[in-house]
Amino acid sequence: DGMVELRVEIAGVPVRGSPFQFYVLPPPMRFKWTSFEDIELSNNNRIARNVAETDYRYAIAWPSLPSDKSLLWRLRISKLGGGCFLGIIGGNHHPHNTAYDTHDAFVWQNTGTVWIGGEATRGHQDWAGFQEGDEPLFRYDPAHGMLHMQLSRGGSVIGSYSIATGPCPPEGFRVLANLRCFDECCVELVLAADAEWQEVAESAN
Numbered sequence: 001d002g003m004v005e006l007r008v009e010i011a012g013v014p015v016r017g018s019p020f021q022f023y024v025l026p027p028p029m030r031f032k033w034t035s036f037e038d039i040e041l042s043n044n045n046r047i048a049r050n051v052a053e054t055d056y057r058y059a060i061a062w063p064s065l066p067s068d069k070s071l072l073w074r075l076r077i078s079k080l081g082g083g084c085f086l087g088i089i090g091g092n093h094h095p096h097n098t099a100y101d102t103h104d105a106f107v108w109q110n111t112g113t114v115w116i117g118g119e120a121t122r123g124h125q126d127w128a129g130f131q132e133g134d135e136p137l138f139r140y141d142p143a144h145g146m147l148h149m150q151l152s153r154g155g156s157v158i159g160s161y162s163i164a165t166g167p168c169p170p171e172g173f174r175v176l177a178n179l180r181c182f183d184e185c186c187v188e189l190v191l192a193a194d195a196e197w198q199e200v201a202e203s204a205n
Helices: none
Strands: 002-006 020-024 030-034 039-042 047-050 056-062 071-080 084-090 105-109 113-116 119-122 137-141 146-153 156-164 173-180 185-191
Touching: 030 039, 030 047, 039 056, 047 173, 056 185, 071 084, 071 173, 084 137, 084 146, 084 185, 105 173, 113 156, 173 185
Parallel strands: none
Antiparallel strands: 002 020, 030 056, 039 047, 047 185, 056 173, 071 137, 071 185, 084 105, 084 173, 105 113, 113 119, 137 146, 146 156
16 A cells, blocks of 8 residues: 556646556455365455364455554454464465464464464463453554554453564465364454554563
């Protein structure tokens, strides 16, 4: 996205007012890639849900997150099912069904585990896990190589967490929802405004 300059000529003569400048917005972020089976996308590809009781399945969003500015989004957990892993993954491949343990995946799990570069870490910043109905707010900061997540319940922020992701890969990072589909799972991708982020003290290490 950004400013674009368009030069228009007719028979080699510039049209009056040319060049024209206008701002191009990025395409809206939607789920695009999923496991090969058992995942259904709906509501203009903003909702991912399982269509069979099975094991791990994923949905990955497009386009990649910006590499030059922060972006905020929410993942609304309508049905938790057997669990979920929410965060980001590098954009240069289609992962296996347990995408959360990939070397370039950075996610929070509902059981209280944080996966950092595909490695499980329990007790990271006292993370305790998601619940059904949660709407965690995420913020990716490419300038500092950080993924932040804020969780609110009952109208109040109960925790603010972060994962160091390192430099943004050439293909960028993409939003990841990895679901464990023993029961009904349903997650909705919702874009968020900067004003939704509340500056609070980060949870302890």
